Amino acid sequence: MRTVCLGDSFTQGFGVARDENWVYLLNTPCSTFINKGVNGDTTGGMLARFCSDAVNEKPNYLFITGGFNDLFAGVSETVVQANYFAMVHQAFHNNMIPVVCTSPPFDPAAARAGWPELTSFDLVKMRYETLREWLLSLCRGFDLLHVDFYGEFQKVLSRNPGKNFYLDGIHLTAEGHEIIADIVLEALRGF
Template identity: 35%
Template sequence: MKNNFVFLGDSLTFGYGVNKKDCWITLFESNTNLNIINKGINGSTTTDMLVRFDKDVMTFIPEKAFIMGGTNDLLCNRSISSIVSNIELMIKDLKSINSSIIIGIPPDIIVEDAYNLFMPSPTYDYCKKSLPTLKESLISLCNNYDCNYIDFYSLTKNNIQKNIYLDGIHLNPQGQQLMLNEFLKESTH
């Protein structure tokens, strides 16, 4: 029987806007012998993830778990500390069953593109301004709990000119491949 690897997150985990075959997690699935379970839900906040955590993650008794969230929280004007607290609770539960944990640090956003191509929102600037602080807070959390992390924020920030976005928030197939490459590079440590 294959060991379970659960991916919990929002649209960036779900693969919003691309064919399922182009989603970075589906691409990863073809590179592994683990049983991949994608529990990304479009629009999900870390509070939503916490509510569904037992059913969507713990029931699978995962050998490995990936959690990425926070962008939608920031787009709802929630605090960085609330995001970190929610993710910390999930880490504690996974540690209690000895799961190997990887935290995804959410990608950067392009405010003007998100406003014009996704939907107008008064909270894009707050989100954009908060993402670097969220990154540092999540890295600190991972260090406290001895968890691995994958810094999709720096990856996208450094590749922002390479046309990797569909709409300023979600990644196109090229961006999905970039995320997969980073995941493969970092998750093998």
């Protein structure tokens, strides 16, 4: 099985070593996971590099995770929705099975110094929760494979109160990436 993971800093693994990233952790002799995450990328950027980063890799599956940076930059949710919609259809057109993914939750109170001056993280969180609901509706409506990192990681957080899985309220620690890899493995059993 060959899988491309297309996304932003969550996929790229900002702040952790390459071998601590969730995409890297999923590689086995029987399955190859290719990391096509770019720090700071938007869904528009992901769509722009879709051919080079997804189609040219000829994967069986395409994990698509993004949207936070769009909302952080003030982009409308409808633009993010249109970009996801286009990537899903481009995946099918190019004989890939798309897997729509939500981003893990983030903690506005723990955001890196300087970031809250650029935008309201509480507003971004609220807008992302709306986007997440739309993505899950898209998956139900089109019977798409999906991984709800937001919901599954939220369960981990509720079982571990006081434990910090974040480097800066947004990006995950190495332990957080291990949890994400476990979430993917569990999801793959259901595919």
